[in-house]
Amino acid sequence: MRSITRLVAAFALAAPLTAVPSVTPPAVAADEPKWRKLTSFRISPEAPHQNDVLRVLLHCPTEANHAILGSTAFMLKGSWRRYREVGVGLTGRNFGRRAVIISRYAPPGDHEVRMKCVKVSIHQPSGLRKVKVLSRAALPLVVREFHVGQYF
Structure with a gap:
């Protein structure tokens, strides 16, 4: 094994030096617009009833590959957990959208919807x-009481 590495080293030293073009990564971070680093999301409708569907549009920084939404308004029927988290996948431009149902059993009143932008990495061997x-x-999110009249 040593003789092979010495032989390779000898050829490398004997070869004439040539100019190798420097490979530099493109300056993406310097030319990147400032809005790509911002975290923002929008919920519509702004004052939903119980048993409504929320549409969530969000944007995460460029390093993120996933987002997590959580609120007490998203609780499920029959669940003892008051706080529920919902995952949102992001597109190539780090935008995401998701429809989340507010249960009829979610308590009416003031709630807060929290979003976390995360980078998830997996160690392949383990x-x-x-x-x-x-x-x-x-x-903030205000959930109004369910009324049958909202469907008519």
Whole structure:
């Protein structure tokens, strides 16, 4: 084994030096617009009833590959958990959208919707996930009582 490495080293030293063009990564971070680093999300409708569907549009920083939404308004029927988290996948431009149902059993009143932009990496040999929180945002949400008249 040593003779092979010495032989390769001898050829490398004997070869004439040539100019190798420098390979530099493109300056993406310098030319990147400032809005790509921002964390924001929007919920519509702004004052939903119980048993409504919320449409969530969100944007995360460029390093993120996943987003997590959580609120007490998203609780499920028959569940003892008052706080529920919903995952949102991101597109190539780090936008995401998701429809979330407010249960009829969610308590009416003031709630807060929290969003975390995360970078999830998986160690392939062991299968362990590493979740790094990059940014957070929150919005207030007022859930109104269910009325049959909202469907007519």
